[in-house]
Amino acid sequence: MKRLVGLGLVVAGLLYPFAVYFGMAHFAPWQFGLLLAGLWLARALSEPRRAGSHWMAAVAIGFCAVLALLDNPALLRWYPVLINACLLGLFGLSLKFGPPVVERLARLREPQLPQAAIRYTRQVTQAWCVFFLANGLVATALTLWAPLSWWTLYNGLIAYGLMGLLFAIEWLIRQRVRGRS
Known part of the structure; x- marks a missing residue:
């Protein structure tokens, strides 16, 4: 369920x-x-x-x-902003109160992480915080000033493409970092 x-x-x-x-x-x-x-x-x-x-x-x-x-139909457009704010809060608070979200996810696969991997997962969590902040700001701007079609295109397609790009870049960097270890 x-x-x-x-x-x-x-x-x-x-x-x-x-x-x-x-x-x-x-x-x-x-x-x-x-x-x-x-x-x-x-x-x-x-x-x-x-x-x-x-x-x-x-x-x-x-x-x-x-x-x-x-x-109010105008409120419908604020949902992506809310989700980005919550994810920023989740990832950001995990940096302060630990362990970082990405470290927790990494430990599901590899419970005994080396110190270098712990530092790396912290940096990846920081990168996701930057992403959620920027994505939330773009979603806010589109909510306030753009036509619904632009809002839909960004929040329904472009934002997910950018997330996928960030995942891909992180995966490539991780392969290089692991290759050096």
Whole structure:
């Protein structure tokens, strides 16, 4: 169930800009809010309880509640900004309170990381923080000043392309770093 809910959130996130662009003629903002809130609530309920593990879901559900209550189509465009802010918070706070997110992910595959790998994962986490900040700022600018078509193109396609590019660049760098070790 947990994987199904997680997959639902990923698919909803990927399709969200297009759903907003094509769906606003057929659905009210409160319907988007209820659907997203339901997915985030299901995620929160299906995850194990750990300290601080549900804050992102709580923020997203709060946003969805505001969206549903105000039923304002302009609010629909702020969701990508919210997600980037939450991811920036997650990655940034992991740098301060540790271990960094990328280190945690690396330890799933290799529990005993060498010191050089720990430093590297910290740098990668910092790079993701820069990405989420820049991506969130672009999403904010498009939300405030661009037509819906530009917002949809960036948040539904270009932002994911940039994420893929960052993943690819990091993978290439990691291969070089590992080759030197």
